[in-house]
Amino acid sequence: MVAGWTSPARRVNNQAYDWMLAQNAAQSWTPQSIVVAVDERTLSARGGMPNIRAIEAEALDEIAEAKPAAVALDIVIHDATRPADDARVEAALLRNRNVVLPCLPVIEGATKQWEDPLPRFRGELGHVDLSEGTDGVNREIPLQEVLGREPRWALPLRAFGLAHGQPIIESPGDVQIGDLIIPAPRLNGRSMYVRYLPSGIPTVSVIDLRDSHEKLRGKTVFFGVTALSAARDRLVNPFGQEVPGVEAHAQAFETIARGKFLESARDNTVLMVCGLIAIFAGLIFALRSGWQAYTLGAVLIAGAFWMPFRFFREGIVFPFFAPVAVAWLATMGAAVYQHFFVRRQLRRSESEKSRYQQAIHWAAHEMRTPLTAIQGSSEIMTRYELPEAKRGELTAMINSESKRLARMIQTFLDVERLADGQMELKREPFAAADLVATCVKRATPIAENKKSHIFLDNTVDGVITGDRELMEYALYNLLTNAVKYSPPESEVHVMAEFRAGEIRISVRDRGIGMDAKELKSIFKKFYRTKRAEASGEAGTGIGLSIVDQIVSHHGGRMEVASEPQRGSCFTMIIAASDNAAISPDGKTAEKTADRRG
Numbered sequence: 001m002v003a004g005w006t007s008p009a010r011r012v013n014n015q016a017y018d019w020m021l022a023q024n025a026a027q028s029w030t031p032q033s034i035v036v037a038v039d040e041r042t043l044s045a046r047g048g049m050p051n052i053r054a055i056e057a058e059a060l061d062e063i064a065e066a067k068p069a070a071v072a073l074d075i076v077i078h079d080a081t082r083p084a085d086d087a088r089v090e091a092a093l094l095r096n097r098n099v100v101l102p103c104l105p106v107i108e109g110a111t112k113q114w115e116d117p118l119p120r121f122r123g124e125l126g127h128v129d130l131s132e133g134t135d136g137v138n139r140e141i142p143l144q145e146v147l148g149r150e151p152r153w154a155l156p157l158r159a160f161g162l163a164h165g166q167p168i169i170e171s172p173g174d175v176q177i178g179d180l181i182i183p184a185p186r187l188n189g190r191s192m193y194v195r196y197l198p199s200g201i202p203t204v205s206v207i208d209l210r211d212s213h214e215k216l217r218g219k220t221v222f223f224g225v226t227a228l229s230a231a232r233d234r235l236v237n238p239f240g241q242e243v244p245g246v247e248a249h250a251q252a253f254e255t256i257a258r259g260k261f262l263e264s265a266r267d268n269t270v271l272m273v274c275g276l277i278a279i280f281a282g283l284i285f286a287l288r289s290g291w292q293a294y295t296l297g298a299v300l301i302a303g304a305f306w307m308p309f310r311f312f313r314e315g316i317v318f319p320f321f322a323p324v325a326v327a328w329l330a331t332m333g334a335a336v337y338q339h340f341f342v343r344r345q346l347r348r349s350e351s352e353k354s355r356y357q358q359a360i361h362w363a364a365h366e367m368r369t370p371l372t373a374i375q376g377s378s379e380i381m382t383r384y385e386l387p388e389a390k391r392g393e394l395t396a397m398i399n400s401e402s403k404r405l406a407r408m409i410q411t412f413l414d415v416e417r418l419a420d421g422q423m424e425l426k427r428e429p430f431a432a433a434d435l436v437a438t439c440v441k442r443a444t445p446i447a448e449n450k451k452s453h454i455f456l457d458n459t460v461d462g463v464i465t466g467d468r469e470l471m472e473y474a475l476y477n478l479l480t481n482a483v484k485y486s487p488p489e490s491e492v493h494v495m496a497e498f499r500a501g502e503i504r505i506s507v508r509d510r511g512i513g514m515d516a517k518e519l520k521s522i523f524k525k526f527y528r529t530k531r532a533e534a535s536g537e538a539g540t541g542i543g544l545s546i547v548d549q550i551v552s553h554h555g556g557r558m559e560v561a562s563e564p565q566r567g568s569c570f571t572m573i574i575a576a577s578d579n580a581a582i583s584p585d586g587k588t589a590e591k592t593a594d595r596r597g
Helices: 007-023 040-046 049-066 083-095 155-163 206-211 245-258 267-287 290-313 321-383 388-419 432-449 468-484 516-521 530-535 543-553
Strands: 033-038 070-073 099-108 111-115 124-127 140-142 144-147 150-153 168-170 175-177 180-182 191-193 203-205 220-225 234-236 242-244 428-431 453-458 463-466 491-499 502-508 557-563 567-575
Touching (some): 007 321, 033 049, 033 206, 040 206, 049 206, 124 155, 140 245, 155 168, 155 220, 203 206, 234 245, 242 245, 267 290, 267 321, 321 388, 428 432, 428 468, 432 468, 432 491, 432 502, 463 468, 468 543, 516 557, 543 567
Parallel strands (some): 070 220, 099 124
Antiparallel strands (some): 099 111, 140 191, 168 175, 175 180, 428 463, 491 502, 502 567, 557 567
16 A cells, blocks of 8 residues: 555556546537637638737637537636737627636746736636646646635636536535536545546637537537647647647536546545455465465455456546555465465474374383383293292382383373473472482482492482472483493482572483583484484483473573583572471471561
């Protein structure tokens, strides 16, 4: 729409208007006016423009004999000429009835004023100012012009009122003559579109007037200069034809006489229509896709092309550029958006599928150890006659591993729901020392299988508020990773400390370590490090991603320090709880602050 206000858009609108006017031009209308022309033949026979007043007197005498309905003079008679000629014109005007004399707005110094006929010439006044578009084409005329406090009606409007014996009545929105209402709002300068007749207005030369009285009888006569050498107001009409100003006035008269007027569409109407086009374009590509969407989009664009022509048939001049531009841009924009939206949805779907497959892979990998223990123990109990003590030991192992498996499944589901934002964390306090001790105890058998050792260098009495099961999973994952990715007979050190209101739990190993490039991607989902590949350990690369998610959802953060061949140190940093403590019976007890007066 903004582009529709530019000069190129106005040129497009004008071209569309000209084409529509040509398609809807009246073919069977009989003109009610006629042009009496001072043409080249007349000037040649009567001695040229120096004798224009004598020519006017001669023509007006003949016109009076024809008894027309009204006479509109389009020759300025502001200046005095030869007294005899002026007297003849004065007498000839008195012989005619319903005469309209021309007045023209001119600039005198710094002011604009009316150039009226000499006072001796009698008749109504009508201005002969014709407007031209930026392309030099006359499409409309101002029905009224006001200079100072003097309003003047246009020459053709005044002539129509006199010819029909009706006064001109104005209101803010229109002009009325008898039963005829012309939509010409005052705010719009009372401008009226001229519906040009392609066949033109019948014209009679002054030379042929004596033999043409019947052609003039009962018609409204427009008398003016049409000779190329003398006419100052030659215009181009929407059909590309060059017409003299007097014929343009006659065409405006015929527009009024036909009563079929054109109105400019209101700005809010244009805005509403363009807004609806944009909405329809969005709905098409929101509710349909593929060939259906593109077909409907093409129909919408075609409708935007057709709409100005439909409005024109109803007498409304709707801008052509704005709806077409909005239709094209909105449709193309919606199509492009849908294209990228569908591709984004496809990528998201593929990502979700891949994520689901990798999550299942991770679950299968993590469950392999307890399932193997359960399967092996059950097979031994089935095949062999075992002492009661050994059978009880295997039964206890199956029970323990099955519970571990259940916790693992629950943890897996909890982590998935946590990642999707579908689960709220438990908010319960637990001792950091208990968390560390439990995880070290669970990870010790794994270390012993590699003849490695886990050392608890330091502990802390702080309290953490959160989901203990998830935190156990996170710390246990760090411990098992430290054991897996370290050589046999190595040491893993665990340290917990309280610093600046935060509890820091660190796990340090003596493995192959990682370089700075790897550290940037260590917590990305499914990223496998070089140390995992070098150690030969199977893994999915999802564990550390889950650890990072768990710690982040607890309001904490992860820190990693590592150097190739010198090991790694993973640190979980969690805010310490300062408003709760663990009571001896395991329940939450509120801390009492020591107040001093």
